[in-house]
Amino acid sequence: MSTKEPSEADILRPINTLTKKYFLVYGIAAIGLLAFIVAWGYQLQKGLVVTGLGDWGSGGGSTWGLYIGAFIWWVGVAHGGIILSAAVRLLGMDRYMPIARLAEMTTIGGLSAAGFYIIVHMGRPDRMVTSIIGHYHITVNNSPLVWDVTVITAYFVLSATYLGLTLRYDVNRLRDDLPDMFEPIYKIMTIGYTKREDEVIQRMVWWLAAAVIIMAPLLLHGGVIPWLFALLPAMPAWTGAIQGPMFLSIALMSAISGVIIISYGFRRAYDWDHIITDDIFRGLLLWLGFFTLLFLWFQLQAVFNGIFLGPLDKAHAAEAKIAHPLYRIAIGLIFASLVYIFAQGIRPALFSKKRALVVSCAVLMGTLTEKVLFVVEGFMDPHFNIYANTPGSYFPSAIEWLSLVGTTALVVLLFLNLSKLVPVVELHAIEHLRGEHEHSEEATEPEVEA
Amino acid sequence: MSTDDESFHPLGDEWEDELETMLDDTEYDSDLGMEMAQDAMRVTKGELSEAEFHEKHHEAVMEEFGEDERPTKEAYEAAQEEAKGTASRMLDAFDGDGGETRRETMKKMGVGAAAVGMGAFSSTRDGPMESLSAEGGHSETTEHSDTQWGMTIDLERCDGCLTCMTACTQENDLDAGVNWMYVMAWEDELHEGHEEGTDTGVYSSDFNMGSDFNMLVRPCQHCTDAPCEKVCPTTARHTRDKDGLVLTDYDVCIGCRYCQVACPYGVNYFQWDEPHTDYEDIPKAKDRDVDSPDEITHAQYEHGERWVDSRAPRGVMSKCTMCPSMQDGQQGDEKVGTSACETACPPNAIQFGNVKDEKSDPYQHREHPSKSRAVIRLSSEHTDSSGIPSPETIDGTLSSDDDIESALEKFENLDKETLSIMKAVELVSDRTEPGDEENNSILRKEQEVVAAVDAFEQYVDLETDAAITQLQLGDGSERQARFRIQQYTGKPNSFKLLEDVGTNPNVTYLGEQPGPEAEQVEGPTKYEDVGLVDKRQDLLDEETVGGIDGVSL
């Protein structure tokens, strides 16, 4: 631990400083988002023909591609983020308190990006409201896509409430040091706040966290999202009960990696060595390793099930999967990350934050690649595999690639904006680090063993 | 377990009260509606049997609506259905002649039932949603219509000429590569394909059995349990209640393409860009006698029209529709019960019609493939036997001192084999009247054959041992006659495509079933040669922004 004493001034620093670097990052992100919005405008004008997508079957294309792959990836990041933060609150993992809010904001960012992808992916986004909401009472009984939209909306509301509630405490106490410019926003945020509510809010947040943890495997990334694919008999590459756990492990890997990268950024930008400590990075890395191990285990199950005496369709899908060079690269990246994480667990000298950063980027690349491939694989080896033009071809168009830049920029902008508005590290965390926090003595975080 | 004084609704009393107020607004007894909704809920939970449900509400319904077409108790108990199917069917039991009662009952129960999560009920109060929820289309809703359009396709008659594909493309103004109807040749380990260097490969008989091409004709299967419909987030993909067609509402579809993902047959084609035929040009394309494109593109529903036919507009999904504008009579009565592909197919390989009607062509062809084949062939102009003489012709031609040989000499087109098959058909025919439903041509033609044989037998006895022997009909028994027909037409297998997936398709095939490892091969006619595009991706790739040629994930 650092010798510096964490203070309110520390967590207020992002709000009260304005650096050239901030502007630079802001500018780049804005350009990225804008570029994609322009490209999307072109897509709206021309139709989805500007993508690399096509009809599976006699046409020899891929119905879904990068848009859907990136959509489930962002949803994964989001779901993983909220699970992370919920775990910190629920299990009293006070050590990670400084990054809990970052994880929650990641969730909001991830869900925004995912929501954006739903719209970008559709042929007639203008009908989103009339067609989906108008028939919701019928379709919610059948359509996994509607279940998806439902849980995503529910979790957006849940996460925003969660974040909003915990912010009231901070905003109220730090009000004097917050910029007057945003006064109306703070007023709304803290409407009706009294100190007596703190305890109630604590309890509410605890219950929200409990709901998130319980529902994560059942309804979130361990259930409804994979069901979008896993329930369809037409595509053997997708079916199977392992997809639930698989998706959940990917979500957690991606979220932890994302949080490591974001934490790294903030620590560097605002000298938070004593707040987001090395200890946090080490801990996160170990958790990342744990979920990576689970992921690799699930992959092994899925693939081996197909290639040993699979039914023909499943066997073809599994063979095609492991033969794919990109799949090998993705799994290779993830495996190498796992090796490093365990190695640094055994020999702490191998740890450095830069390396943690590299590993996180590698894992994110790996999971994104895996997701996009997963989506496309379905269309390449369908159950009804008679068409000469199947497996067809698909390569994302420039517009589709740009969507990754655009949504990443969207999330970066969200962080840049939020960081000027509210503290991204909780006041509770500072109090806890200073040993003032009432619960600090009962910190019961189970140490992760390598 | 819910008791009467407890709220039956998970959201509690308040919500229930609200529902009751809504029910009060409808013109009928709201207590009855509420009680029926409650009991329907109990049926879905298994607390009440369907028979009990009907027992309980029969009198009240009679009183309120004056009719109750309740099926027998046994019939109900036999059927163990999932909750929604159950609910829909229960309502149906109150169906009156014109479906009026059903609608009224739904109106009443709808409010309560929508809230208890039974989609099949949904709200049917007046409003824009009315048509959508009533036709809202889930697989089980087709159960109660006695029309289900479908096809029986004889793959051994298909010679791969692709005429049906071009006819469909023209009828629906489809873009290149949008092959709603798709015909392919295939081979697998058990079914060898055509070898280079041999002739066209199409055997000179009317049956493709000797051909070295195995064909597959693949329209949309208009599945009774259509996965495409199940997954649709908007109800754009729906089953039309009155005739079981699975259609896409082009005004509702959001273009998410989930239906294309879920359909195991790969029959969906998305409209990735602006269609090449303008909407206004749709009726002009052919000699159709309609005033506006709407008459071709909009199909009739219980509650008005929906845009479901012809090529899709940009950004929505399309697939084979089985020509609803024809089934609705928009293109003239003579086209009811036909489809563009059926009409176009030169060897009559496609039999379209109501697959639930025992007298329909697809039904007859499916249940009696060999006999139907023989009948189709005997009366088909496409074949060299070119029709059978009418009884009048026979009367005017034959005299009572003719024997088989001399009689046959008097007809140009009649040879001994044809007569033998005609007699065999007569022997196996149970002389079912074709009725006046649309598209019962197989039975009608069968009657012609039987009538011709009857007329023939006025002059020449075909039942003597000598005649039977001469006609190679064994001992003249029905069994031997059937065998004779099978010798002539073959005895095809019948199958449905991917039955294991549980879609309950409404297309039946006669002929060889492609195995799981079957692969499409080049067929007797090339797609390009008849102006079709096979690999649509090539066209789509031309429009891809910044795509890289030849690179694929």
Ligand code: SF4
């Ligand atoms: S074949 Fe069946 S699942 Fe496929 S589009 Fe047609 S009705 Fe839907």
Ligand code: SF4
């Ligand atoms: S593409 Fe249209 S018809 Fe198909 S599932 Fe989506 S909304 Fe329904």
